[in-house]
Every structure is written in C-alpha cells, then in structure tokens.
Amino acid sequence: MSAEGSVDKPQPSGIVKGCEERYRSLFENSLDAVFLTRPDGMILEANPAAQQMFGMTEDELKAAGRDVIMVHDERLDAALRERSQKGRARAELTFRRRDGSTFQGEVTSGVFTDADGTIKTSMIVRDISERRRAEGAIRSNLEQFQRGIEDAPIPVILQVEDGEVLQISKAWTEMTGYTIGDMRSFDEWVDKAIYGEGANEVRDHLHGLFEGHERSINIELDVRSVEGERKNWSFSASSPGVLEDGRRFIVGMAVDVTERKRAEEELKESETDLLLSLKASRSMAYSMDPTTRTVHSMKGVEWLLDYEPNEVVLSLEWWNQRIHPDDLAMCRAAFEKIAERPGEHKLIYRVQSKRGEWLFVEDSATSLDDPTGKVTRIIGTVTDITDRKRAEEEIKRSNDELQQFAYVASHDLKEPLRMVTSYLGLLERNAASCQDHKAR
Incomplete structure (x- = not known):
C-alpha cells in the first residue's frame, strides 16, 4: 500500500517467479513423463516420472536424447512433421527404456519460445502398454466370442455403434427366421420385427449404451418373426469395449418369455376373477x-x-x-x-x-x-354375514313371538274346556244326590 492509499501492483519479476514456481511444481509432481527439449531432439530437462519410466537419471536422459529413447519409424516422422507445421502434435509412438525393452506411449508435444527468444519444445509421455495389452486381449476374446456366438443356445447378437450387425447366433435365426444377411442393419431389423413403441425404446437404450449413459439394459419386447408369429422377448445388452477400428460394440442376448407372459396374463385374469x-x-x-x-x-x-x-x-x-x-x-x-x-x-x-x-x-x-x-x-x-345374522335374529324373534302366541292361544282354548268340565262335574254330583231316578 502506498502513502496515497493505492494498491501496489506486483512487479513483473514477481509474476515470472510465481509462474516458474507453479510450473516447477507441476513438472516435479506429474505422473506422466515430462521433457523440456529442443526441436532437434536434445533433452534439456526430465522430471522424476520420466526418469522412473525410462530407468535413467536426468543426466543419462540428457545425454541420450530423443534418438535413443524413441524408436524411429513412420509414426515418429509424421508426428514431427505435424508439430513443425502446426506447432503441436499428438501421437502414439514406441519408446525404448534403458534396458532395451520397448513400450507404447501416448505423446503430446508442442513448440514455444522462452523469455530470451529461444525456441524450445515440450513433450509429455504416458505409458499405454497396459491399455494396449487389455485392448489386445479384448480383440482376442472378441474373435473367440464371435466364433462362440453362432452355437449359443439363446438368441445372441453382436452389433457396432453404426448399426452394423457382425454376428448372430443360430438360435436367433431359428426363433425369428432372420439370417445375418437380413440383418446387416440393426435399425432395419428393428423396423421389421419390433412392434410399436418398442422400436423407439430399443434405439434409445442402445444409444445410451454407446454414449456411455447406460452400463447395461434389460427390457421386454414384442417381436415379430419372418412368418408373422408374435413372441415376447426379455432383451439384455451391454457394451464391453471397442473394436480395432475404434467402433464401440454391444453384445445383446434374448430370452423367449412368451410362455411366461401368457402364464402371467392367465394368472392376472384369475386374480381379477377372484377379486x-x-x-x-x-x-x-x-x-x-x-x-x-x-x-x-x-x-x-x-x-x-x-x-x-x-x-x-x-x-x-x-x-x-x-x-x-x-x-x-x-x-x-x-x-x-x-x-x-x-x-x-x-x-x-x-x-x-x-x-x-x-x-x-x-x-x-x-x-x-x-x-x-x-x-x-x-x-x-x-x-x-351381517344380513344373515340379522335374518337369523329376525327368525328367532318370530319364533319367540310364535311360541308366545301358541302359549296364549293354548291357555285361551283350555279355559272354556275347564268350565265345561266343572259344570259336568257339578251335574254329576247333583244327579247322584237326587232320589228320583227319572231326574237322574
């Protein structure tokens, strides 16, 4: 802060020093090999990751130069031409370690001019040997898988992201009637064989697989065979990798669930009837x-x-x-x-x-x-059973009333008989006491 209260601006030397410190930190701590070089291939600096990757000290790398640590081939010539023309280049090249072993590396290189006007180049190298081995294993497995698909017991399809169908199983053909010749374009098969909105659903899910938005899919589809027979499929698919040409591929498998769906419908109808x-x-x-x-x-x-x-x-x-x-x-x-x-x-x-x-x-x-x-x-x-209980109670009440009526009626009917009996008894007694046999 100056006497007038204004903020002092950093001096150019301070800015340069700060940039150098940040560059040095990135240079020293990068996991990739970083080289500061001249256009002719002389190595000026090499970070710790570069020393570990090539099995050399920094002085040994400086003494070796580009011609020792890089295998000269057409790819290197093409990368150098591109850097010379555009000022930067990216390529996959072959590198050589101190012990003579080679490895595949992904290199990014650029040309710049330093503070004193000297033209220099930078080079960042990433070892992609493991990735290449994995891709090679995938290619080998893919070839074996393609051979095995044909005899799979269920419908299986191998398709690439541009829609080309590379392989289908015999079971796919047996179940749908479509051969590999009918399915060079998966989209065309979808239009022919899948009912209604299911076609768009399949396309959306496959697009999600190829774009990496979905890891796998599992959907149910209504599929039409060549003869027009309708089937229900449970269709699963995933995208395990890429082909040599860089295209992503998916493997899809289907299970015929027509009988299961029919049984579910019958069960649903039975449940509806029960309800x-x-x-x-x-x-x-x-x-x-x-x-x-x-x-x-x-x-x-x-x-x-x-x-x-x-x-x-x-x-x-x-x-x-x-x-x-x-x-x-x-x-x-x-x-x-x-x-x-x-x-x-x-x-x-x-x-x-x-x-x-x-x-x-x-x-x-x-x-x-x-x-x-x-x-x-x-x-x-x-x-x-409320209505039944009420009816039972009503019947019981009616029975009780009927019994009461019968009791009363019986009492009323018996009363005159008792009077008649009494009179007859009285007459018999009077007759017994009478002397006149005619009166008797």
Whole structure:
C-alpha cells in the first residue's frame, strides 16, 4: 500500500517467479513423463516420472536424447512433421527404456519460445502398454466370442455403434427366421420385427449404451418373426469395449418369455376373477405367517370395510384394532389355536367398518403345516354375514313371538274346556244326590 492509499501492483519479476514456481511444481509432481527439449531432439530437462519410466537419471536422459529413447519409424516422422507445421502434435509412438525393452506411449508435444527468444519444445509421455495389452486381449476374446456366438443356445447378437450387425447366433435365426444377411442393419431389423413403441425404446437404450449413459439394459419386447408369429422377448445388452477400428460394440442376448407372459396374463385374469368374486360376496382373502405375525396379503378388505386401498395396512394389529372389544379376547385365543393346529377353523365375530358400522363376519381359516407338523402359513377368507345374522335374529324373534302366541292361544282354548268340565262335574254330583231316578 502506498502513502496515497493505492494498491501496489506486483512487479513483473514477481509474476515470472510465481509462474516458474507453479510450473516447477507441476513438472516435479506429474505422473506422466515430462521433457523440456529442443526441436532437434536434445533433452534439456526430465522430471522424476520420466526418469522412473525410462530407468535413467536426468543426466543419462540428457545425454541420450530423443534418438535413443524413441524408436524411429513412420509414426515418429509424421508426428514431427505435424508439430513443425502446426506447432503441436499428438501421437502414439514406441519408446525404448534403458534396458532395451520397448513400450507404447501416448505423446503430446508442442513448440514455444522462452523469455530470451529461444525456441524450445515440450513433450509429455504416458505409458499405454497396459491399455494396449487389455485392448489386445479384448480383440482376442472378441474373435473367440464371435466364433462362440453362432452355437449359443439363446438368441445372441453382436452389433457396432453404426448399426452394423457382425454376428448372430443360430438360435436367433431359428426363433425369428432372420439370417445375418437380413440383418446387416440393426435399425432395419428393428423396423421389421419390433412392434410399436418398442422400436423407439430399443434405439434409445442402445444409444445410451454407446454414449456411455447406460452400463447395461434389460427390457421386454414384442417381436415379430419372418412368418408373422408374435413372441415376447426379455432383451439384455451391454457394451464391453471397442473394436480395432475404434467402433464401440454391444453384445445383446434374448430370452423367449412368451410362455411366461401368457402364464402371467392367465394368472392376472384369475386374480381379477377372484377379486370380483370376493367383491360380489363381500369377502376378503388373506394370507399370513403365524410365526412372525406377518400379513402378506388382505385382498378385498377395501370393499369389505369401505377403506381406500392406500388406507389399508398389512398388519395383524391393524385388523385387531377393528375387532369389537367384546370379541377381541376370543379372537386372540382362537388365533393362538389356529397357529398351533393344522386344519380348518371357523370363527364369527364383529368388526367395524370405516363408516363406524359394526359388521358380523365369518372368518374361515386354514392352517398349513410343514413336514414336521409346524404351522407355517395361514390362509383364509373373511365374509360379511351381517344380513344373515340379522335374518337369523329376525327368525328367532318370530319364533319367540310364535311360541308366545301358541302359549296364549293354548291357555285361551283350555279355559272354556275347564268350565265345561266343572259344570259336568257339578251335574254329576247333583244327579247322584237326587232320589228320583227319572231326574237322574
């Protein structure tokens, strides 16, 4: 800060010193080999990573120069020409270590002029030997895989990112009727063989694989064979690598799930029929584990007790909270018996609906046991029998009234008979006391 309060600007020498320090830190700590060189190949400086990579000290690298540590070939000549013309170049070249062994390296080099006007070059080298070995292994495995695809027991496809189909299995052809000749373009096959929106879904997922947005996909498709037969496929795919020409490829596999889908549809229809039957009879069906007290399902409870589906909690406690307090102890005792004894059980008790109405229900439970005789599952139905109970009570009331009427009627009919009997007895006594036999 000057006397006038203004901020002193850094001197140019300070800026240069700061830049040099940052450069030196990057130079010393880089994981890649970094060289400061002259255009003719003389090495001026080499960082620690370069010394380790080539197995030489910095002085040995300076003495060796570019001609010793780099294998002279067409790729090197092309890279030097590119750097001379454009001021920078990037290439994959072959390098030589102190012990004479070679390795593949990715090099980036540029030309610059230093502070005193001297033209210099920089060179950054990254050892890509492991990457190249991995790519070679992938290529070898890919060739073996291509040979193995043909005899795969399920439909398998090998496709590259531009849509070209390289290989399909015999099972693919047997299942769809399409040969490799019909599938040179995967997009064309998708248009022919996949129904509706499924075609766009496949394209979107494959694009995500090739772009790296998705690691793998697993989708279900409706596929049409050459003969027009419709099948359901579970299709899985992933992109494990790239080909020698740099194109990414994917491997896709399909499983025919047509029968499974048909069975699922039939099961769904059966469940729908069951739910309609439960609704018509104002019943619910339940399943639970008596050991853990876990309720697995309560189908139909929403119309039995007038609850919304999202208001129902699958728990024994939730159900017990709706049982009439006078019936709860009986129900709990009955549950313990049901949980211990395999077989069929029936119980009648009262539960409260969402509207507050008390309903009479008949709980018909079946306890299922394992080979040891232990009850492992309880299934059953709960049916609203309120109308039946009311009818039974009405019949009982009518019977009681009828019995009362019969009693009263019987009493009223017997009273005149008793009077007649009394009069007859009186007449008999009078006649017995009379002397006149005619009067008798």
